[in-house]
Amino acid sequence: xxxxxxxxxxxxxxxxxxxxxxxxxxxxxxxxxxxxxxxxxxxxxxxxxxxxxxxxxxxxxxxxxxxxxxxxxxxxxxxxxxxxxxxxxxxxxxxxxxxxxxxxxxxxxxxxxxxxxxxxxxxxxxxxxxxxxxxxxxxxxxxxxxxxxxxxxxxxxxxxxxxxxxxxxxxxxxxxxxxxxxxxxxxxxxxxxxxxxxxxxxxxxxxxxxxxxxxxxx
Amino acid sequence: xxxxxxxxxxxxxxxxxxxxxxxxxxxxxxxxxxxxxxxxxxxxxxxxxxxxxxxxxxxxxxxxxxxxxxxxxxxxxxxxxxxxxxxxxxxxxxxxxxxxxxxxxxxxxxxxxxxxxxxxxxxxxxxxxxxxxxxxxxxxxxxxxxxxxxx
Numbered sequence: 066x067x068x069x070x071x072x073x074x075x076x077x078x079x080x081x082x083x084x085x086x087x088x089x090x091x092x093x094x095x096x097x098x099x100x101x102x103x104x105x106x107x108x109x110x111x112x113x114x115x116x117x118x119x120x121x122x123x124x125x126x127x128x129x130x131x132x133x134x135x136x137x138x139x140x141x142x143x144x145x146x147x148x149x150x151x152x153x154x155x156x157x158x159x160x161x162x163x164x165x166x167x168x169x170x171x172x173x174x175x176x177x178x179x180x181x182x183x184x185x186x187x188x189x190x191x192x193x194x195x196x197x198x199x200x201x202x203x204x205x206x207x208x209x210x211x212x213x214x215x216x217x218x219x220x221x222x223x224x225x226x227x228x229x230x231x232x233x234x235x236x237x238x239x240x241x242x243x244x245x246x247x248x249x250x251x252x253x254x255x256x257x258x259x260x261x262x263x264x265x266x267x268x269x270x271x272x273x274x275x276x277x278x279x280x281x282x283x
Numbered sequence: 284x285x286x287x288x289x290x291x292x293x294x295x296x297x298x299x300x301x302x303x304x305x306x307x308x309x310x311x312x313x314x315x316x317x318x319x320x321x322x323x324x325x326x327x328x329x330x331x332x333x334x335x336x337x338x339x340x341x342x343x344x345x346x347x348x349x350x351x352x353x354x355x356x357x358x359x360x361x362x363x364x365x366x367x368x369x370x371x372x373x374x375x376x377x378x379x380x381x382x383x384x385x386x387x388x389x390x391x392x393x394x395x396x397x398x399x400x401x402x403x404x405x406x407x408x409x410x411x412x413x414x415x416x417x418x419x420x421x422x423x424x425x426x427x428x429x430x431x432x433x434x
């Protein structure tokens with residue numbers, strides 16, 4: 066068994082259990098809400114406060130469930146060496162799972178792919194790693210407060226492109242050239258090459274672009 | 284007087300018992316089975332209108348229960364409620380004739396809406412078949428029942 070498959074299997078199994086735990090918390094909180102709603106107004110002076118707390122619990126359960134769902138799907142990524150993957154879903158997944166790292170850097174990432182489904186036939190784990198490396202690169206060299214739009218699209222009906230757009234350019238093209246000699250960039254390029262794809266950064270706009278050329282798009 | 288009878292099948296006892304209580308508070312005759320095997324035993328003895336069925340369970344899984352229930356008890360509408368079903372699982376469940384395929388967690392009011400819609404479908408189908416049977420068109424009534432079974 067490959068190490069990645071082992072880690073993925075354990076992750077997927079554990080997230081399944083976490084989802085069950087969250088479902089029990091949610092329904093138990095819901096039952097308490099049901100009981101509280103049966104109490105006539107004025108009888109229990111803390112009723113509204115309790116309902117607010119239960120609503121907070123429910124919100125956090127939904128949040129935990131979203132993370133758990135994405136982590137479960139991520140855990141299944143090493144299941145196959147090649148499969149057809151929805152790029153928008155992969156971007157969503159990596160944004161959700163790395164929110165904490167981005168928050169520590171006071172940055173946000175958002176999926177700006179829209180509703181068009183771009184499918185990519187690829188190594189599911191490696192493409193996720195490449196998306197993460199793109200995010201990590203921008204987190205290392207971006208500016209706190211950056212709101213980075215990540216979008217996937219097709220070009221010429223053959224190429225699949227994933228772009229990381231920081232919006233307003235805050236660093237000079239000279240600085241960008243320097244960044245592209247960094248270890249992080251070299252590492253990102255290596256992953257890109259192993260996928261027969263190409264990583265580039267526009268010196269004027271600061272947009273980081275991953276271009277998948279030799280893979281079959283569907 | 285309860286509105287209609289529901290069977291909820293899930294191996295997560297704490298979850299299904301709590302949900303059972305909430306559904307009962309909303310005036311449904313709710314019952315619980317903690318495994319696929321237990322669900323089929325219940326179906327043999329009683330006639331729920333709607334079955335809420337978990338997909339992944341130890342022993343007989345939800346898909347097998349669905350397959351057997353649609354074959355032997357076509358009048359029971361089945362709603363799947365699963366935590367981690369794949370798109371392929373959903374396609375297979377729909378092919379087997381599931382009324383709806385839901386993913387956990389689901390707000391209780393949305394769940395109630397689906398259960399009621401499933402019950403209404405069951406009533407409509409029974410009424411259409413009964414109308415043909417009353418008119419002496421037993422073949423057509425049987426065809427409707429068979430069609431419902433396959434759907």
